Amino acid sequence: MLSRHVTITAHNGVHARPVAELVRVVQAHGDAVTLRTADGVVVDLSSVLAVMDLALAPGDAVTLETRESSDAAAVLDTLSEVLAPRR
Numbered sequence: 001m002l003s004r005h006v007t008i009t010a011h012n013g014v015h016a017r018p019v020a021e022l023v024r025v026v027q028a029h030g031d032a033v034t035l036r037t038a039d040g041v042v043v044d045l046s047s048v049l050a051v052m053d054l055a056l057a058p059g060d061a062v063t064l065e066t067r068e069s070s071d072a073a074a075v076l077d078t079l080s081e082v083l084a085p086r087r
Contacts, residue, residue: 003065004076009084014056021082029075033066
């Protein structure tokens with residue numbers, strides 16, 4: 001499995017727009033991608049409701065994980081950028 005540790009810096013946390021982008025990227029990827037919170041809660045990133053229920057805020061640390069594949073690193077990089085955009 002390939003993983004990325006991310007500290008959320010997205011302005012206003014993870015609200016509807018970033019969640020929709022996360023789900024869009026995961027669905028295009030084809031393999032399952034999970035998000036694990038610092039508390040150990042694990043959700044499937046293809047579920048808008050599951051991610052919204054986490055109420056992730058700036059400063060929260062999460063881990064993204066997916067099966068290794070030719071595009072897995074790029075997908076995790078894209079997801080990381082949504083959660084922690086470089087300004």
